[in-house]
Amino acid sequence: MTDPNIPVTEDELHAYVDNELPAERRGDVEAWLAAHPDDAARVQSWRAMAEALHARYDSVADEAVPKRLEIERLVRQPRTWVYGAIAATLAAFIVGGGIGWMARGAAAAPSAFQTLTLDALEAHRLYVVEVRHPVEVPGSERAHLQQWLTKRCGWAVRAPELAAAGLKLVGGRLLPGAVGPASFLMYESASGERFTIYTVKSAAEATQMRYAAQDKESSLFWADDGVAYVVVSSGVDRGRLTQIAQAVYDQMEKSGG
Amino acid sequence: MIPALRRYARALARDADIADDLVQDTLVRALRSERLFLGGDVRSWLYTILTNLNKNRRRSLARRPQFMPLLDNNPDASGTEAEGRDIARALATLVEEQRSVLLLVMLEGLSYREVANIQGVPIGTVMSRLARARAHVKASLEGERATLRRVK
Numbered sequence A: 001m002t003d004p005n006i007p008v009t010e011d012e013l014h015a016y017v018d019n020e021l022p023a024e025r026r027g028d029v030e031a032w033l034a035a036h037p038d039d040a041a042r043v044q045s046w047r048a049m050a051e052a053l054h055a056r057y058d059s060v061a062d063e064a065v066p067k068r069l070e071i072e073r074l075v076r077q078p079r080t081w082v083y084g085a086i087a088a089t090l091a092a093f094i095v096g097g098g099i100g101w102m103a104r105g106a107a108a109a110p111s112a113f114q115t116l117t118l119d120a121l122e123a124h125r126l127y128v129v130e131v132r133h134p135v136e137v138p139g140s141e142r143a144h145l146q147q148w149l150t151k152r153c154g155w156a157v158r159a160p161e162l163a164a165a166g167l168k169l170v171g172g173r174l175l176p177g178a179v180g181p182a183s184f185l186m187y188e189s190a191s192g193e194r195f196t197i198y199t200v201k202s203a204a205e206a207t208q209m210r211y212a213a214q215d216k217e218s219s220l221f222w223a224d225d226g227v228a229y230v231v232v233s234s235g236v237d238r239g240r241l242t243q244i245a246q247a248v249y250d251q252m253e254k255s256g257g
Numbered sequence B: 001m002i003p004a005l006r007r008y009a010r011a012l013a014r015d016a017d018i019a020d021d022l023v024q025d026t027l028v029r030a031l032r033s034e035r036l037f038l039g040g041d042v043r044s045w046l047y048t049i050l051t052n053l054n055k056n057r058r059r060s061l062a063r064r065p066q067f068m069p070l071l072d073n074n075p076d077a078s079g080t081e082a083e084g085r086d087i088a089r090a091l092a093t094l095v096e097e098q099r100s101v102l103l104l105v106m107l108e109g110l111s112y113r114e115v116a117n118i119q120g121v122p123i124g125t126v127m128s129r130l131a132r133a134r135a136h137v138k139a140s141l142e143g144e145r146a147t148l149r150r151v152k
Helices: A010-017 A023-035 A037-062 A071-075 A084-091 A096-103 A112-128 A139-153 A238-254 B002-013 B016-032 B042-061 B081-092 B096-107 B112-119 B123-151
Strands: A167-177 A180-189 A194-201 A210-214 A217-224 A227-234
Touching: A010 A023, A010 A037, A010 B123, A023 A037, A037 B002, A037 B081, A037 B096, A037 B123, A112 A167, A112 A180, A112 A194, A112 A210, A112 A217, A112 A227, A139 A167, A139 A180, A167 A194, A194 A238, A217 A238, A227 A238, B002 B016, B002 B042, B002 B096, B016 B042, B042 B096, B042 B112, B081 B096, B081 B123, B096 B112, B096 B123, B112 B123
Parallel strands: none
Antiparallel strands: A167 A180, A180 A194, A194 A227, A210 A217, A217 A227
């Protein structure tokens, strides 16, 4: 029921821009804006303001986190996961904000991290539904897979052993990434849940873990030793995802990556 | 979560060192508290701690003479620098609670409800603060541009 004659209040204009307006009223506001160029210009200026804020401050979130803010340092218990609950929650970052932001159709350029998280989610969605051809090289040829991906990607690609977490290596693929080749590994549990690990060269040497969710997919992202890792799954809770990501991280650390 | 907190703190406090101090104090406080183990919305809670710490900091600063940085020494990595400085300068002219609302909604993408909880005020107050903040920043940005034009 769109009736542009019902006056739109200023509160509603703000709510419209901030996605807080009830869905059934959006159409009214859009019709109102079409008929009221002053209000449309105001709404546009708020959007531009948001873009300017992101352009100015998003780079802060992409900086490597200073040493003094590292959780391990703060709890003064180097790399024990006694503080599992806290550390995982703190590590679980919300790129979700960023992705949601892009979903609003903002023109602000996405950060490198957002781009590659989206690439990883995209690859996950595309291949995880495949029954017969999910990978190019099967997990039974792990050594060959690692060798091949390492050669093509240019960094040591290791397929971590996740049997302890109930996951078996399905296999892997080489994918085109935003800044060069990307490796893509798929794992599967006995109950059929699939996890993928996407790695690509990273501009940032090392970052904290960040959490991002979009639709059913959720991901944890981090960079280590100049390589960015994104672990993606569909429909699993954050605890399980964190457990897997932690296992991957620990093995990459150990392998001297 | 830490990068997002740093982003918010930087925009809120406008000084990179003070901002990271705020984040550090926030994390230390969070890690010390047992509330985390009880679950709940950790993200909102961390923003709440940081917002309150900054409020306290400003309250104690208010008793001392103010120092303002002469230069913005945190140049942008991305975006146009001039625009970045404009928006930073416009933010600086806002009162504390309006700046916080503006940043939490527009930069951090929190809902009105979450911001209301963070600030401990009704949603209506959040909305009026946001409206005033937007009007103020808009006027400030436009005023700045007008000045530039006059100079040319």
